[in-house]
Amino acid sequence: MAKEKVITAHDLTKRFGDFVAVSKITFDVEKGEIFGFLGANGAGKTTAMRMLCGLLMPTSGQATVAGFDVFKQTEQIKKNIGYMSQKFSLYEDLTVAENIRFYGGIYGLRDEAIKEKSAQLIKQLHLDGQEKTLVRALPLGWKQKLAFSIAIVHDPAIVFLDEPTGGVDPVTRREFWGLIYEASARGITIFVTTHYMDEAEYCNRVSIMVDGRIDALDTPANLMKDYSAASMDEVFLQLARKAIRSGD
Amino acid sequence: MRMLKFLLQKELKQIFRDPAIIIILFIMPTIQLLILPAAADYEIKNINLGVVDHDHSEYSRKMVEKITSSGYFRLRDYSPSFKQGLKAIETDKTDLILEIPANFERDLVKDNESTLFVAVDAINGVKAGLGGAYLQQILGDYNNEIRTQWIQNPRMSPQPTIDVTSSDWYNPNMNYKAFMVPGILVLLVTMIGSSFASNNIVREKEMGTIEQINVSPIKKYQFILGKLIPFWILALSVLTIGFIIARLVYGIVPVGSYFTVYAFASIYLVAVLGLGLLLSTYAQTQQQSMLVSFFVTMIFNLMSGLYTPIESMPGWAQWIARFNPVTYFIQVMRMVVLKGSSLGDIRVHIFIILGFALFFNTWAILNYRKRTG
Numbered sequence: 001m002a003k004e005k006v007i008t009a010h011d012l013t014k015r016f017g018d019f020v021a022v023s024k025i026t027f028d029v030e031k032g033e034i035f036g037f038l039g040a041n042g043a044g045k046t047t048a049m050r051m052l053c054g055l056l057m058p059t060s061g062q063a064t065v066a067g068f069d070v071f072k073q074t075e076q077i078k079k080n081i082g083y084m085s086q087k088f089s090l091y092e093d094l095t096v097a098e099n100i101r102f103y104g105g106i107y108g109l110r111d112e113a114i115k116e117k118s119a120q121l122i123k124q125l126h127l128d129g130q131e132k133t134l135v136r137a138l139p140l141g142w143k144q145k146l147a148f149s150i151a152i153v154h155d156p157a158i159v160f161l162d163e164p165t166g167g168v169d170p171v172t173r174r175e176f177w178g179l180i181y182e183a184s185a186r187g188i189t190i191f192v193t194t195h196y197m198d199e200a201e202y203c204n205r206v207s208i209m210v211d212g213r214i215d216a217l218d219t220p221a222n223l224m225k226d227y228s229a230a231s232m233d234e235v236f237l238q239l240a241r242k243a244i245r246s247g248d
Numbered sequence: 249m250r251m252l253k254f255l256l257q258k259e260l261k262q263i264f265r266d267p268a269i270i271i272i273l274f275i276m277p278t279i280q281l282l283i284l285p286a287a288a289d290y291e292i293k294n295i296n297l298g299v300v301d302h303d304h305s306e307y308s309r310k311m312v313e314k315i316t317s318s319g320y321f322r323l324r325d326y327s328p329s330f331k332q333g334l335k336a337i338e339t340d341k342t343d344l345i346l347e348i349p350a351n352f353e354r355d356l357v358k359d360n361e362s363t364l365f366v367a368v369d370a371i372n373g374v375k376a377g378l379g380g381a382y383l384q385q386i387l388g389d390y391n392n393e394i395r396t397q398w399i400q401n402p403r404m405s406p407q408p409t410i411d412v413t414s415s416d417w418y419n420p421n422m423n424y425k426a427f428m429v430p431g432i433l434v435l436l437v438t439m440i441g442s443s444f445a446s447n448n449i450v451r452e453k454e455m456g457t458i459e460q461i462n463v464s465p466i467k468k469y470q471f472i473l474g475k476l477i478p479f480w481i482l483a484l485s486v487l488t489i490g491f492i493i494a495r496l497v498y499g500i501v502p503v504g505s506y507f508t509v510y511a512f513a514s515i516y517l518v519a520v521l522g523l524g525l526l527l528s529t530y531a532q533t534q535q536q537s538m539l540v541s542f543f544v545t546m547i548f549n550l551m552s553g554l555y556t557p558i559e560s561m562p563g564w565a566q567w568i569a570r571f572n573p574v575t576y577f578i579q580v581m582r583m584v585v586l587k588g589s590s591l592g593d594i595r596v597h598i599f600i601i602l603g604f605a606l607f608f609n610t611w612a613i614l615n616y617r618k619r620t621g
Contacts, residue, residue, distance in 0.1 A: 053463050054463070054618075054619055055459065055462055055463055055618070055619055055620065056619060056620055056621075057619055057620065057621050074618075074619055075465060078463060078464060078465045079465045081463070083459075083460070083463040085456060085459050085460065085463075087455075087456030087459070088456065089455070089456045089457045089459060089460040090457070090460075091258065091262065091455075091457055092455070093262050093265050093266065094258065094261060094262065094265075098258070098261060101254070101257075102254055102257070102258045103460075103464075105250070105251070105253070105254030105257075106251055106254050106255070106461075106464050106465070106466050107464060107465065108250070108251075108465070
């Protein structure tokens with residue numbers, strides 16, 4: 001039985017002058033899936049993600065996100081996705097509650113919904129009593145969890161996470177993945193890039209990008225079998241060694 | 249409109265949460281308005297005078313006394329020879345030398361004429377020009393005084409002269425502060441408007457928060473309005489503070505109505521804020537945006553007719569001044585404050601500034617991209 005596809009990409013390509021950042025990538029993501037997007041630094045993960053989010057115009061190929069075309073219907077896409085960029089992007093000079101309110105508001109949430117969401121979110125993140133703390137003052141791990149929760153405050157169909165756990169301690173990372181599983185259980189499709197191979201094993205399926213191409217795409221178990229590797233780490237190393245491009 | 253409400257709330261909270269911004273927005277302009285007008289004085293005072301008197305007569309002594317009692321000159325050097333007098337100019341002790349020839353009194357009495365020599369240090373052109381002119385005027389007065397004393401003398405006939413009297417309208421006392429303060433206020437409002445708005449957006453670029461905005465369904469015009477309105481309010485507040493200072497400190501009350509000024513300022517600010525937003529769509533870092541807006545406002549300010557009349561600029565510079573929004577606000581400000589012009593009198597200015605507002609904002613919206621190529 002074919003599941004509903006929320007992301008489709010066919011030969012999606014991005015060129016910057018002579019440099020081909022993303023080269024003819026083809027893949028589908030199913031509804032409710034946790035899709036891992038792996039690759040070394042400079043492999044083209046962020047570029048591909050930015051094209052899907054409507055932040056970057058693709059050079060050629062086709063792709064749809066939530067059923068909308070990435071060339072022409074970016075504004076409709078934006079209503080249906082959440083995005084957490086590599087760079088921390090909550091307003092550090094606003095409080096926890098103000099950030100939730102602002103992002104809820106610009107995604108069209110009603111006042112009651114914002115109130116409800118804020119309460120729920122603060123409880124879930126154990127931020128009780130910290131509503132009026134400036135985000136600047138939170139530890140990085142908390143910031144990242146808050147950023148993720150705010151990225152899905154409007155219950156999008158898909159959420160794009162660009163290295164969401166970069167620089168975060170292992171305990172917080174585990175908690176972060178707890179939040180991801182919860183969101184996935186609510187039917188939100190997760191599209192996540194990461195460097196951590198233990199995290200790759202948490203995904204339903206992973207793709208591995210090398211020099212702008214997708215060189216492997218399957219469930220972590222199948223990939224380990226195909227590459228006769230004991231861990232995703234080994235799979236990744238075998239593939240990443242083929243890279244010609246140097247990391248950034 | 250709901251979207252806009254959230255954007256404005258966020259922006260105002262951020263602005264008023266930053267302690268530096270209150271200082272920059274309100275205290276800095278206040279201080280500038282208190283200090284700058286005193287410096288932007290067109291009168292030249294305390295010109296350092298050197299005298300080389302070869303005559304040492306009663307007439308020459310009286311003449312020097314008359315010059316120094318005018319209040320414009322300070323006698324700083326009294327040299328026996330011109331060469332030494334020149335040394336005083338070279339060491340910056342004096343700005344000009346008055347050389348009185350040896351037989352000044354004798355020639356004046358006997359031949360009814362004598363020649364004086366004035367040498368001026370012209371490094372500072374304004375000082376040299378005005379200083380020379382003041383000195384000539386004082387010498388002319390002195391000349392007339394002597395002649396009036398001699399008028400009984402049958403050999404002398406009073407020189408027929410044409411006397412020109414002028415009356416200064418709108419600023420009868422030629423109070424330069426009434427002229428400068430409104431203009432300086434325009435500059436303050438302009439700088440706050442353009443550079444603050446532009447810096448603010450670029451800051452979001454640097455922080456990465458703009459990406460979060462770009463990936464949301466916010467429309468471009470909503471985002472631009474969300475940035476424009478808060479700074480529009482702030483700049484009008486600065487204008488108000490400026491008017492209060494102008495009234496309390498300088499006693500300047502517009503002859504025309506405040507309403508006319510604010511009506512024009514409202515449109516004007518949309519124009520300069522639009523310019524700021526436009527700059528921000530090009531700049532990537534706050535440093536770039538600061539430097540560019542510094543450059544632009546510098547040109548705008550110097551070519552606005554605040555310090556020097558536009559009519560005396562070369563033709564090409566007058567063209568630049570015509571494409572400078574600051575020019576129009578300074579004109580309007582002076583027209584309303586000093587002359588009492590009404591909305592009808594400044595309608596051409598209003599149309600032109602509307603044009604600027606449309607032009608800059610359209611360009612800014614077109615150039616702001618939620619998606620990059």
